[in-house]
Amino acid sequence: MSATPLLELRGIDKSFGPVQVLRNVDFAVYPGEVTALVGDNGAGKSTLVKCISGIYPTDGGQFFFEGQPVTVNGPRDAAGLGIEVVYQDLALCDNLDIVQNMFLGREKRNGIVLDEATMEQLAGETLAGLSVRTVKSLRQHVSSLSGGQRQTVAIAKAVLWNSKLVILDEPTAALGVAQTAQVLELVRRLADRGLAVVLISHNMNDVFAVSDRIAALYLGRMAAQVKASEINHSQIVELITAGRSGDLGLPPENGAENGAEQAVTVTPGAPQ
Amino acid sequence: MSAPTTSPAPQQTIAAPTRTVGEHVRDYVARLRGGDLGALPAILGLLVLCTVFSIVRPAFFSAGNFANLFTQGAAVTLIAMGLVFVLLLGEIDLSAGFASGVCAAVLAVLVTLQGLPWYVALLAAIATGTLIGFVLGFLVAKIGIPSFVVTLAAFLAFQGIVLLLIKGGTNISVRDEALVAIANRNLPTALGWALAAVGVGGYAAVQLLRHRNRSRRGLATDPTGVVLFRIAAVAVIAGVAVYILNLERSINTLISSLKGVPIVVPIIVALLVVWTFVLQRTAYGRHVYAVGGNKEAARRAGINVDRIRISVFVICSSMAAVGGIVAASRGNSVDANTGGSNVLLYAVGAAVIGGTSLFGGKGRVLDAILGGAVVAVIDNGMGLMDASSGVKFTVTGSVLLLAAGVDALSRRRAAATGNR
Numbered sequence: 001m002s003a004t005p006l007l008e009l010r011g012i013d014k015s016f017g018p019v020q021v022l023r024n025v026d027f028a029v030y031p032g033e034v035t036a037l038v039g040d041n042g043a044g045k046s047t048l049v050k051c052i053s054g055i056y057p058t059d060g061g062q063f064f065f066e067g068q069p070v071t072v073n074g075p076r077d078a079a080g081l082g083i084e085v086v087y088q089d090l091a092l093c094d095n096l097d098i099v100q101n102m103f104l105g106r107e108k109r110n111g112i113v114l115d116e117a118t119m120e121q122l123a124g125e126t127l128a129g130l131s132v133r134t135v136k137s138l139r140q141h142v143s144s145l146s147g148g149q150r151q152t153v154a155i156a157k158a159v160l161w162n163s164k165l166v167i168l169d170e171p172t173a174a175l176g177v178a179q180t181a182q183v184l185e186l187v188r189r190l191a192d193r194g195l196a197v198v199l200i201s202h203n204m205n206d207v208f209a210v211s212d213r214i215a216a217l218y219l220g221r222m223a224a225q226v227k228a229s230e231i232n233h234s235q236i237v238e239l240i241t242a243g244r245s246g247d248l249g250l251p252p253e254n255g256a257e258n259g260a261e262q263a264v265t266v267t268p269g270a271p272q
Numbered sequence: 273m274s275a276p277t278t279s280p281a282p283q284q285t286i287a288a289p290t291r292t293v294g295e296h297v298r299d300y301v302a303r304l305r306g307g308d309l310g311a312l313p314a315i316l317g318l319l320v321l322c323t324v325f326s327i328v329r330p331a332f333f334s335a336g337n338f339a340n341l342f343t344q345g346a347a348v349t350l351i352a353m354g355l356v357f358v359l360l361l362g363e364i365d366l367s368a369g370f371a372s373g374v375c376a377a378v379l380a381v382l383v384t385l386q387g388l389p390w391y392v393a394l395l396a397a398i399a400t401g402t403l404i405g406f407v408l409g410f411l412v413a414k415i416g417i418p419s420f421v422v423t424l425a426a427f428l429a430f431q432g433i434v435l436l437l438i439k440g441g442t443n444i445s446v447r448d449e450a451l452v453a454i455a456n457r458n459l460p461t462a463l464g465w466a467l468a469a470v471g472v473g474g475y476a477a478v479q480l481l482r483h484r485n486r487s488r489r490g491l492a493t494d495p496t497g498v499v500l501f502r503i504a505a506v507a508v509i510a511g512v513a514v515y516i517l518n519l520e521r522s523i524n525t526l527i528s529s530l531k532g533v534p535i536v537v538p539i540i541v542a543l544l545v546v547w548t549f550v551l552q553r554t555a556y557g558r559h560v561y562a563v564g565g566n567k568e569a570a571r572r573a574g575i576n577v578d579r580i581r582i583s584v585f586v587i588c589s590s591m592a593a594v595g596g597i598v599a600a601s602r603g604n605s606v607d608a609n610t611g612g613s614n615v616l617l618y619a620v621g622a623a624v625i626g627g628t629s630l631f632g633g634k635g636r637v638l639d640a641i642l643g644g645a646v647v648a649v650i651d652n653g654m655g656l657m658d659a660s661s662g663v664k665f666t667v668t669g670s671v672l673l674l675a676a677g678v679d680a681l682s683r684r685r686a687a688a689t690g691n692r
């Protein structure tokens with residue numbers, strides 16, 4: 001699709017104390033595309049997302065947004081660039097309704113008075129724009145919504161702010177078949193509207209169903225980032241589990257396996 | 273899988289813009305069945321209690337006793353109004369009763385012993401409440417001590433501070449006419465009517481403007497009939513109350529005339545309007561509900577959770593100060609028991625009986641007034657029946673337990689029906 005990435009990360013390093021979680025990670029996200037971010041448990045996906053959204057500071061590397069170098073020092077900087085994250089545990093208030101949740105912390109006001117009418121209208125338009133028709137009333141409490149509907153509200157909340165990049169951390173992990181399909185359709189529609197979408201998932205069927213590009217993290221390194229059409233199911237599984245597949249992926253290490261090298265770094269006192 | 277690009281459809285209707293009265297009633301019934309009882313238990317309880325007491329003790333239903341209810345229940349209701357904010361966060365303030373005592377003592381010391389003007393003493397008392405609330409909130413939010421423990425400690429300490437302020441067992445009288453007037457004097461009858469008219473007119477204007485604004489924008493509105501019914505209900509309640517309070521209550525009118533709305537009533541109504549506005553119509557109020565509902569979600573939404581937590585204790589203790597001032601005014605004095613004994617439990621009971629949840633996230637300032645009315649009616653009616661303090665405490669305790677039970681059960685029911 002388009003040539004310049006919306007967001008490009010180059011050489012990101014991130015350590016927690018002695019444990020290096022991300023090493024020299026390159027990652028590019030394109031507008032109008034769904035980029036799947038895959039990798040085994042503990043590969044560093046969530047950490048990478050939190051570096052992008054400004055929750056964690058990075059130890060090294062560069063950020064480019066729309067081709068320009070930028071620095072992200074906190075969640076507010078990320079939101080200012082148009083980056084919104086839908087966290088796995090949603091973060092909705094059960095005792096508030098859909099509109100109140102979508103505008104939480106960024107309420108529209110007239111003077112000091114909340115402008116409920118405008119917020120309700122904007123929320124309605126956003127949901128309608130995403131072709132969401134399953135909620136009965138915008139004034140329903142979130143507590144009365146199904147898991148898929150909640151996910152929808154969380155995603156709508158993220159696109160409400162003219163965001164350019166929406167990152168979803170395992171949005172379908174807790175959903176049934178029908179609701180998963182509903183959310184994936186929504187993810188696809190976001191990209192079709194020109195947004196850049198990053199989808200984290202452990203489900204390869206979901207990944208192949210909606211994504212244009214797939215990025216595989218292996219033990220904190222970016223094993224490969226390829227077009228979804230140029231790779232098949234078993235290659236992806238190999239990238240996730242071994243970090244390489246044929247000529248794709250990380251170059252073979254001389255002698256010691258990558259994993260063993262990591263173990264040495266983690267417990268420096270006890271090598272063989 | 274990629275669908276054709278969908279341009280944002282213009283104003284797809286998610287809710288039918290206009291609902292009929294029938295649908296509105298059905299929605300309400302569905303909410304009740306789903307465990308969202310709102311103010312219904314308090315209103316039903318009030319009706320039952322009033323009926324029973326009127327039958328057993330006809331004196332209960334006199335104009336004089338009606339006025340008594342307001343002045344007797346005022347202090348507890350004011351404290352309960354502040355407690356609603358703390359309860360909304362799922363916290364508790366056990367020291368609100370004695371905080372009101374400390375503030376009342378400050379008032380009495382300044383106005384009677386120091387001879388300062390009444391308004392200086394009044395402001396100092398409220399400022400004391402604000403300071404107390406800030407300290408409590410700081411200990412809870414910044415240091416991280418559970419509010420139960422902080423305010424239990426404060427409960428004890430404030431009891432001591434009251435004793436220190438009034439120098440042991442004595443009491444300090446409050447004779448300043450302006451302060452005594454708050455809980456003991458009445459508005460001229462004409463002013464009572466005028467204030468009621470302004471209040472009802474203002475309520476009608478707000479409701480109708482909102483209705484027009486929303487329907488003009490094509491948003492879902494309550495049926496016009498329901499809006500008009502609400503306005504009519506408020507008008508009738510205000511009209512009947514002012515009418516009864518304006519009846520002559522003096523036994524011998526030749527000696528003195530006693531009629532009019534007690535001054536404390538418009539004070540409570542004004543505070544009700546202000547705090548309801550703050551909770552329902554400002555971003556701050558929205559954030560209070562959000563923190564009470566899901567603290568982590570509020571934090572991620574960029575809300576300063578600590579500031580909200582401190583602020584509710586500030587509001588609570590400041591309202592306790594107002595309650596203390598009213599109590600001092602009503603008793604014409606401050607002693608070691610001002611704000612003590614059952615005041616706190618009555619106040620917590622008032623909020624919970626009115627429908628404010630002890631689990632946080634659910635409640636209104638109006639709840640404190642409805643619940644305060646229930647507590648005042650029980651106290652007053654049992655007094656008329658010459659019930660001993662023992663019986664009074666037992667009954668009020670049972671009612672509080674009943675209300676907390678209703679709260680817990682409706683919450684469970686709501687969880688079962690997916691409403692919470």
Ligand SMILES: Nc1ncnc2c1ncn2[C@@H]1O[C@H](COP(=O)(O)OP(=O)(O)OP(=O)(O)O)[C@@H](O)[C@H]1O
Nearest residue numbers: 016017019021039040041042043044045046047048
């Ligand atoms: N705050 C932290 N402090 C120390 N180590 C951390 C911290 N957060 C993550 N890690 C470590 O970083 C590594 C990557 O974690 P991360 O949560 O990014 O994995 P993930 O790819 O999201 O895994 P999953 O699929 O299980 O969600 C893990 O080994 C984890 O133990």
Ligand SMILES: [Mg+2]
Nearest residue numbers: 045046047169
């Ligand atoms: Mg993760």
